[in-house]
Amino acid sequence: MLSRCRAAAPSLAPSSRSSRRSVHYVAPGAYPPPSRVQRASRLRGRFDTGDIELFKEICGQSTDPSRYPLASSVAKNVVVYDGNTIRKSLAASSRGETRDEFMAEFHDCLLHGPGVFAIKGCMPDHSVLDRANAAFRTIIDREKSESGVKGDHFAPAGNNERVWNSFQKHAVEDPQGFVDYYANEVLDAVFEAWLGPGYRVTAQTNIVKPGGRAQQPHRDYHLGFQSEEVASRFPIVSQIASQLLTLQAAVAHTDMPLISGPTQLLPFSQHFDYGYTAYRHPEFIDVFRSSMVQLELAKGDAVFFNPALFHAAGDNDSTDFDRWANLLQVSACWGKPMESVDATAVLRAVWPHVQNLARKAGHDAPGVQALLKAICDGYSFPTNLDKDPPPPDGHCPPTQLDRAFRALESDQTTSQLEEVLERYEQMRLP
Template sequence: MSHKTVNHPKDNQYPLNLKLFNEFCRQKTQQNTYPLAQSISNNIPIYEGSDLRLAVDSDLTQHYKNEFSHILEAGPGVMVIKNFFDNKNDLEQMSQVFDQLLKQQGKGTGDHFAKGGANGRIWNVFEKSALYDSAAFIHYYKNPLLQMVAQSWLGPNYQVTTQLNVIYPQGKAQQPHRDFHLGFQENEEIRRYPLHMQKMSQYLTLQGGVAHVDIPLEAGPTQLLPFSHQYELGYLAWRDPDFIEYFKDHYVQLPLDKGDALFFNPALFHAGGENKTSNIDRSVNLIQVSSAFSKPMESVDLYKIIQTLYPELLALYQKDLLAGLSLDSILTASCDAYSFPTNLDTDSPIGSMAPKTVKELTHEALINKWDYSEFKDKLLAHQQKRQS
């Protein structure tokens, strides 16, 4: 019996192919593929947030999720939701929090894909805003549309991280890129991952952004290259000069109104646009949602966040102002909703296959109306028994 041998991989095992990339990017989005979309513009499906809110907690929810997941995987890889926030006061309250945090820290540094210090950047603004203003945080992140979109791509028990990005007037565009995970690695490191792992990276994260101001085309909305996520070697290609030039010749942009949201596959080639205005600070809250099976990009102290939020959560819950999907949305965003990793010696599952999560503990606390002191004690005990 003869046996086939497997060749050892070589550094040049992944030759880039711009012609194949072009074939992917020349595809067209058909309206009949996404019947729930309000329209198609520049190959990008556009949905109306008010329609989605009517569908929340109905049989239609799954139909929307099916369309979203198809867009993100087999379709153009990007979509827009108009009026993602219908209550603009919730948006404005968070904008004021962002303004105060920017004043405290300055512009920030270390933009991965633009000149450091040129733009306004708040890393981990998710945790910082929760600790700064609990009420504003709760009203912002209880939005059930965030949960609908996140679950369509990642399933339940995801983890949210966010970063504020402000491109000031006359601010230059970012370099085109792919995003976390492998979009934040150098090519030498990417080559160490087999191709199936490179492709898998896109399934671990959902990228998004919420417009906190009106963003006309001249203010530099995100530059997008629909279908570019389908090119398997894209994590090795986005730095290549030929691919950069192709992106600059073929990207599209859509204007966004305050409260609109953009969501896309992290493997999509994209870049923050050039702000050609003299009077618009192009402010976007960048949303990065990680699968329960994935390491998120930023370290977020969810124990500290939920301990800070609990008094406000309890007050809203007792007044019947927080229930159903809104309650589930804010608890998923602000708690660790996944049981692992943990210390199974001290945090053994009782009556189920997995130990109790912080989300489950917090929900139990609200139902039983634990006061802050009792919740804090049980939260600390939960944290301690999960440590090695």
């Protein structure tokens, strides 16, 4: 059984190696990458001082601004983009070409570069965030009265306020607010840049109160949530590849001055092959504590990072300031999301508002496309190929996303859409 439990972290053994390799940006296509100290094998051996020295060297790199000409700046090794510039560029020129240029930089940053970038003004309309905050507050208060304190990830239960599956709950609580929030072509470009088409969005709202302590540094889902013993049983190459299945993001729903504890980040740490088993060891934690960076964020800014990046929510040392973030965890169509989302329930709740948006902006508007891609399952499998066979001219049956777009184009009512989706779900069952 896979479980998230902690094991005692053994100390490092002395290194048997007399020299270290120089570390640079990982060249596209290079394998094995220069981040490997231990001999390439199915499983890792015991950590030694050579591993920790290489980890320090990897994390001691500097971001080269020339690699990111579309960015507005580089701050503390984090690539920074301007959301208004992205939106204007997408709208003003050949959308496909410009979009691909931004996506290429996003992907390079996450895979070959520092592993993290920020978009200033990713959510430019603060009224949308205020409306979302009001919905989340209603949900939190209701859930507290019903079930009490909830558990947390990498922090003691009760220190923070959480909304698990804030994606679906947001849609049900405030359908119009949900539509305004996720009809965001910038988010769509980032998600597809890292994960490709058919991605699945989940979200968890996190409110850190004054005095709230920092999380333990960690890597994220998938393997970041397993114990070291379980993670170590996965082949090294699978551990490395797992980072391609998920993207982490945090949208600032309030300003985040440094005193409030914005996310602690260790640029380049995703390049260390053995990080999923290393992050619990005190020697690696010491490197994180001494080298991590934090960016002051404004309301509406967003940070995106490779899930293999060492990171942690910071200490809220303020006396009177709640730090609000909506944490987006986005999965590739081939991966298993951490949370279950009932996309049919979401579509049912928001459908009239989706139709209104499409009538105003057009069915092909980037915001409409982004919204439906965030909600719907855009992958054909798994399915029952007896009842849901591939078309004569292809191998993949139509997806839930395909059906939603067709329903939008034909102006189907909510009840008509429900019938379509119910038939679709029944076709996929064994």
